[in-house]
Amino acid sequence: DYSHRRGNRWKKNIITYSVGRYTSDLPVNTVDDLFALALDAWAKASPLTFQRSYSHQADIMVEFVGNEHGDSFPFDGPDGTLAHAFGPGEGIGGDVHFDEAEAWTAGFKGFNLYVVAAHEFGHALGLKHSQNPDSVMYPTYKNRKTQNLLSSEDIMNINTLYGPRDKR
Ligand SMILES: CC(C)C[C@H](CS(C)(=N)=N)C(=O)N[C@H]1Cc2cn(c3ccccc23)CCCCCCNC1=O
Ligand SMILES: [Ca+2]
Ligand SMILES: [Zn+2]
Ligand SMILES: [Zn+2]
Numbered sequence: 001d002y003s004h005r006r007g008n009r010w011k012k013n014i015i016t017y018s019v020g021r022y023t024s025d026l027p028v029n030t031v032d033d034l035f036a037l038a039l040d041a042w043a044k045a046s047p048l049t050f051q052r053s054y055s056h057q058a059d060i061m062v063e064f065v066g067n068e069h070g071d072s073f074p075f076d077g078p079d080g081t082l083a084h085a086f087g088p089g090e091g092i093g094g095d096v097h098f099d100e101a102e103a104w105t106a107g108f109k110g111f112n113l114y115v116v117a118a119h120e121f122g123h124a125l126g127l128k129h130s131q132n133p134d135s136v137m138y139p140t141y142k143n144r145k146t147q148n149l150l151s152s153e154d155i156m157n158i159n160t161l162y163g164p165r166d167k168r
Helices: 028-044 113-124 152-162
Strands: 014-019 049-052 060-065 083-085 096-099
Touching: 014 028, 028 049, 028 113, 083 113, 096 113
Parallel strands: 014 049, 014 060, 060 096
Antiparallel strands: 083 096
16 A cells, blocks of 8 residues: 555544634634634545544644744744644644734635635645645735635645545
8 A cells, every 4th residue: 555655644534623722813613614724625535524522632722822832833923924834643632823913814815714724734734835826825925716725736736645535
């Protein structure tokens, strides 16, 4: 099998996530909806399903934090780095941190949380950057059309890691 060719990945198809601290830029239920939509984009392209958990044992812990926040990657205030995520694994593995200093939006002003979340969840699933500007895994932020956000390359890469979507 090609497991040696796959990078680091979750060894299960049901992945839990929980949300910690929120941003004051958007209502809580808007943030919840945008995270669910970003995860659903990856679920539609893979055999993965995502379940919201309310315990700290979730695989993917998502939260808005600022500057120094307890890992070795302090944020940098407005602009610059917008967010970061840890690849699949125990503990901090899979966790996603958004820089609370950014102006997070659900639209075209500031930084669109859905677009950034899709990128970060890609990292949390084991994806690296793409040099193709059409890919959601491109290293710098672009305002992207939110319809069909994942490029064919993104879909191919998630399928390399987790196989094709089951015919449901
Ligand atoms: C792709 C994102 C969703 C996630 C990545 C971070 S990560 C770890 N998840 N790959 C990100 O934040 N990239 C920076 C990269 C970047 C662009 N510049 C920078 C200036 C300083 C520092 C970083 C940057 C130039 C100025 C623009 C600054 C605002 C936009 N920032 C970015 O696009
Ligand atoms: Ca920042
Ligand atoms: Zn962090
Ligand atoms: Zn990235």
